[in-house]
Amino acid sequence: MNLSEAYAELLPVVEAEMRAILSASEPILARHYDMMQYHMGWLDADLRPAEAATGKRLRPLLCLLACAAVGGDPGRAAPAAAGLELLHNFSLIHDDIEDDSPTRRHRPTLWKLFGMPMACNAGDGMFSLAHGAFHRLGRHGVPAAAVLEALRIFGEMCTALTEGQFLDMAFEARLDVTVDEYFAMIRGKTGALFTAAPQLGALIGGAPADAVEAYRDFGAGLGRAFQLQDDLLGIWGDEALTGKSAASDILSRKKSLPVVYALGHPVVGEQLRRLYAGVPFDCADLPLVLRLLDAAAARGYVEAQVREAIVEAQTALAAARPFAVSEAHQVLGELLDSLVNRRS
Amino acid sequence: MNLSEAYAELLPVVEAEMRAILSASEPILARHYDMMQYHMGWLDADLRPAEAATGKRLRPLLCLLACAAVGGDPGRAAPAAAGLELLHNFSLIHDDIEDDSPTRRHRPTLWKLFGMPMACNAGDGMFSLAHGAFHRLGRHGVPAAAVLEALRIFGEMCTALTEGQFLDMAFEARLDVTVDEYFAMIRGKTGALFTAAPQLGALIGGAPADAVEAYRDFGAGLGRAFQLQDDLLGIWGDEALTGKSAASDILSRKKSLPVVYALGHPVVGEQLRRLYAGVPFDCADLPLVLRLLDAAAARGYVEAQVREAIVEAQTALAAARPFAVSEAHQVLGELLDSLVNRRS
Numbered sequence: 001m002n003l004s005e006a007y008a009e010l011l012p013v014v015e016a017e018m019r020a021i022l023s024a025s026e027p028i029l030a031r032h033y034d035m036m037q038y039h040m041g042w043l044d045a046d047l048r049p050a051e052a053a054t055g056k057r058l059r060p061l062l063c064l065l066a067c068a069a070v071g072g073d074p075g076r077a078a079p080a081a082a083g084l085e086l087l088h089n090f091s092l093i094h095d096d097i098e099d100d101s102p103t104r105r106h107r108p109t110l111w112k113l114f115g116m117p118m119a120c121n122a123g124d125g126m127f128s129l130a131h132g133a134f135h136r137l138g139r140h141g142v143p144a145a146a147v148l149e150a151l152r153i154f155g156e157m158c159t160a161l162t163e164g165q166f167l168d169m170a171f172e173a174r175l176d177v178t179v180d181e182y183f184a185m186i187r188g189k190t191g192a193l194f195t196a197a198p199q200l201g202a203l204i205g206g207a208p209a210d211a212v213e214a215y216r217d218f219g220a221g222l223g224r225a226f227q228l229q230d231d232l233l234g235i236w237g238d239e240a241l242t243g244k245s246a247a248s249d250i251l252s253r254k255k256s257l258p259v260v261y262a263l264g265h266p267v268v269g270e271q272l273r274r275l276y277a278g279v280p281f282d283c284a285d286l287p288l289v290l291r292l293l294d295a296a297a298a299r300g301y302v303e304a305q306v307r308e309a310i311v312e313a314q315t316a317l318a319a320a321r322p323f324a325v326s327e328a329h330q331v332l333g334e335l336l337d338s339l340v341n342r343r344s
Numbered sequence: 345m346n347l348s349e350a351y352a353e354l355l356p357v358v359e360a361e362m363r364a365i366l367s368a369s370e371p372i373l374a375r376h377y378d379m380m381q382y383h384m385g386w387l388d389a390d391l392r393p394a395e396a397a398t399g400k401r402l403r404p405l406l407c408l409l410a411c412a413a414v415g416g417d418p419g420r421a422a423p424a425a426a427g428l429e430l431l432h433n434f435s436l437i438h439d440d441i442e443d444d445s446p447t448r449r450h451r452p453t454l455w456k457l458f459g460m461p462m463a464c465n466a467g468d469g470m471f472s473l474a475h476g477a478f479h480r481l482g483r484h485g486v487p488a489a490a491v492l493e494a495l496r497i498f499g500e501m502c503t504a505l506t507e508g509q510f511l512d513m514a515f516e517a518r519l520d521v522t523v524d525e526y527f528a529m530i531r532g533k534t535g536a537l538f539t540a541a542p543q544l545g546a547l548i549g550g551a552p553a554d555a556v557e558a559y560r561d562f563g564a565g566l567g568r569a570f571q572l573q574d575d576l577l578g579i580w581g582d583e584a585l586t587g588k589s590a591a592s593d594i595l596s597r598k599k600s601l602p603v604v605y606a607l608g609h610p611v612v613g614e615q616l617r618r619l620y621a622g623v624p625f626d627c628a629d630l631p632l633v634l635r636l637l638d639a640a641a642a643r644g645y646v647e648a649q650v651r652e653a654i655v656e657a658q659t660a661l662a663a664a665r666p667f668a669v670s671e672a673h674q675v676l677g678e679l680l681d682s683l684v685n686r687r688s
Contacts, residue, residue: 026528028528032507098461098465116441116442118510122510124471128471128503131495132499132500135496144489144492151492155472155476162376169461170375
């Protein structure tokens with residue numbers, strides 16, 4: 001099994017789980033669930049069946065691969081994988097509301113189409129159903145104690161996610177965010193889900209505690225590498241490949257790591273802070289901001305951080321190897337490589 | 345023990361649970377939790393300690409009384425009671441955003457004070473922490489199987505709540521809402537929490553399945569009576585007692601049961617629908633709307649529905665009596681009486 005085979009083999013059962021979960025029990029509730037299905041890419045803006053872009057489904061894949069790696073039947077973990085992906089999508093629905101974002105994956109965001117109140121509540125519905133997914137694990141033969149432990153991990157992950165989102169929004173108004181604070185933010189906002197996904201898969205696969213921890217640490221390293229790579233692409237990515245405008249994260253004044261690092265730089269920090277204090281950015285400032293990031297060697301700093309996160313993930317994966325009984329373990333390494341070498 | 349003794353004896357432990365749950369683990373997260381604490385009435389608008397109005401804490405009380413009624417230690421159910429109250433408050437935070445409400449309990453709403461994005465996310469945090477509360481049950485000696493079952497009931501309750509909120513918002517744009525649809529809406533929006541609260545208490549108290557069901561049905565009847573009473577007070581309540589303007593639910597065009605019933609009335613329905621189709625209501629229309637509700641005998645119809653709901657609750661309470669081992673059972677009957685006889 002290689003990575004693309006893993007996608008093809010493992011993900012259809014997760015899609016089926018999610019479709020079963022996001023279906024109305026009564027006709028009067030159809031629209032509530034249709035809104036969620038629109039966000040998932042299964043319906044178009046007129047609520048007719050569609051096949052829109054659905055996102056990468058990385059989190060469910062991590063969960064199922066870790067379950068398979070330790071010798072578990074990945075189908076058993078499908079409800080947990082579905083819960084992770086639904087929770088991720090809940091967070092996107094609310095992020096789009098909170099960030100006032102009009103589009104996602106080249107389509108209008110849920111709130112833009114159905115209004116903020118309905119979209120906010122549809123997000124709440126998906127949040128609740130993501131938890132509900134875990135109660136389907138019992139039908140797949142997962143023991144009650146493991147289901148309860150999975151729900152505990154999942155619940156703490158949700159709390160960490162909202163804490164990360166709080167920090168991300170709080171940073172918007174600040175020019176003195178430290179690198180440590182930045183890492184605390186992404187540990188919640190991106191890291192929580194990436195950490196929990198393989199942790200939950202290994203747990204449901206019946207792995208011993210040491211292995212569950214190793215896969216958790218793997219997810220933490222991978223999630224950090226993924227987010228830092230995102231930060232690099234948001235400034236230096238190829239417009240034609242990312243589908244976003246060049247330096248989009250600078251124009252939106254995002255406190256991504258290159259910017260946080262340069263804002264605190266002893267030489268260029270003060271000038272950069274003056275630019276970031278102005279409202280709004282002049283597009284003409286863009287070359288100057290990029291020059292200041294260069295002068296701070298921000299790109300190299302972040303690239304080094306990516307390498308460090310990759311090493312952390314690889315070390316954790318090696319620690320898990322003694323417990324691994326299937327080639328799925330190998331595919332997790334392949335997944336790590338593909339994410340940090342991506343151009344979009 | 346009578347009702348006011350029950351309040352005094354049982355609720356402080358729930359407050360302590362909630363305060364423990366809504367506390368930041370790191371200083372950088374303080375403001376995220378302070379926002380939640382402001383909503384709970386524990387902090388003022390400057391985030392200094394306060395003792396603002398906190399709401400009636402009915403749901404935790406129902407939970408603890410049912411636990412005690414079947415012979416359980418009510419302190420064991422405190423985390424579940426805290427989870428119910430936190431979930432209720434999460435729903436208020438998001439309702440205020442979705443309804444664009446500037447005040448609650450005579451104070452600015454959370455979004456009004458801290459902005460919609462932060463308030464929405466603080467609500468999500470509280471939603472997540474409400475689930476987390478149930479994982480504290482284990483420390484109180486509740487067996488894992490009962491914790492898992494409690495989380496399943498709680499999760500389904502959350503989903504029903506978001507479905508009820510969807511219907512409530514969907515009804516705003518409609519003049520043809522049926523009485524059946526209205527009842528489906530309040531079963532989710534108000535009923536879900538009132539139903540789950542005594543059900544969870546009895547479950548955690550170790551009651552047999554029949555008793556858990558009887559207390560659940562008691563909660564369903566009580567919740568319906570409570571909401572219908574609210575509908576009556578929203579139109580015919582005494583301004584001086586409710587603290588709201590007279591006929592406030594008519595001015596806000598709320599699709600409460602008296603209005604839904606009269607909108608579908610064969611004689612006055614058409615005239616009332618024409619009035620409700622106009623935007624905005626003229627205050628001068630108010631006496632006419634009240635006359636049309638009178639002509640439809642809407643008040644008498646809803647009062648009869650309240651009596652029916654009370655009988656349902658009383659019947660369920662009688663069915664639970666054989667399992668009841670403490671005077672807390674009696675207090676539940678007292679609580680029912682107090683709610684349906686309230687004037688505010």
